[in-house]
Amino acid sequence: MKIAQVRLALLAMLLPLFLYSHDPIIKNELLKPEVVTKITQISKELLDKCSINSYVVATNDPFPRGYKMTDYLGKFGDSLSEPYIVFVFAPHDKRVGIVTSSKELKNLYNANSVKDAAIGVVASHDSNSLEDKYNIAVLQGFSELADQVATSKGVVMTNTIPNDTKQVVHVLQYVIYIGSLLVFWIFIGKPIYMRIKNGTKR
Numbered sequence: 001m002k003i004a005q006v007r008l009a010l011l012a013m014l015l016p017l018f019l020y021s022h023d024p025i026i027k028n029e030l031l032k033p034e035v036v037t038k039i040t041q042i043s044k045e046l047l048d049k050c051s052i053n054s055y056v057v058a059t060n061d062p063f064p065r066g067y068k069m070t071d072y073l074g075k076f077g078d079s080l081s082e083p084y085i086v087f088v089f090a091p092h093d094k095r096v097g098i099v100t101s102s103k104e105l106k107n108l109y110n111a112n113s114v115k116d117a118a119i120g121v122v123a124s125h126d127s128n129s130l131e132d133k134y135n136i137a138v139l140q141g142f143s144e145l146a147d148q149v150a151t152s153k154g155v156v157m158t159n160t161i162p163n164d165t166k167q168v169v170h171v172l173q174y175v176i177y178i179g180s181l182l183v184f185w186i187f188i189g190k191p192i193y194m195r196i197k198n199g200t201k202r
Helices: 002-018 033-050 069-079 110-124 132-153 165-202
Strands: 024-028 053-058 084-090 095-100
Touching: 024 033, 024 069, 033 053, 033 132, 053 069, 053 132, 069 084, 084 132, 095 110, 110 132, 132 165
Parallel strands: 024 053, 053 084
Antiparallel strands: 084 095
16 A cells, blocks of 8 residues: 555656656756756757757766767767757766757857856855755756747747746745645545544544
8 A cells, every 4th residue: 555655656746757758858866856847847848949859967977077078978869869959967077068969059058157057056055955956056057058049049938947046946945845745645644634534434
């Protein structure tokens, strides 16, 4: 019974991911399910409105000096559909980068401002854990990238988040809060309710 409840809780939290055939997460060693869900929504919208595939790599793999991200992405070639833009976050060697399938796509965004959006989160002095900062940084950077690409195409995005760290934190906290409430109801709230209900019937 408990195994079934765990599966149901995970399914409810990850359901939005299964609604999309497009999977933007090429590699994930850092991101929480809630962040993956939001990135998937943004990526799907960008694909629908601009016909551009967007992907994320969040990895602990080392990126030594001189190692090109294009070479690293070569092993994921089968997972990439052109035209594409890939946001790479590799905190092990403090690397943030963007790889595109063509030079034309590079004209659709400002690489420095996109990187700054992510780096600024990690470098900020606040009470968030390093794990949370990484999650917020990837979401912030990817959202900024999608917004800039859409703007260059004359399109307005509705799933992206403002380039403001505090607002990103609030959005992430809200999503996690909803997920926690769902888990609480399944494991604690519902059993208590059923006991009271059954007790009343007796």
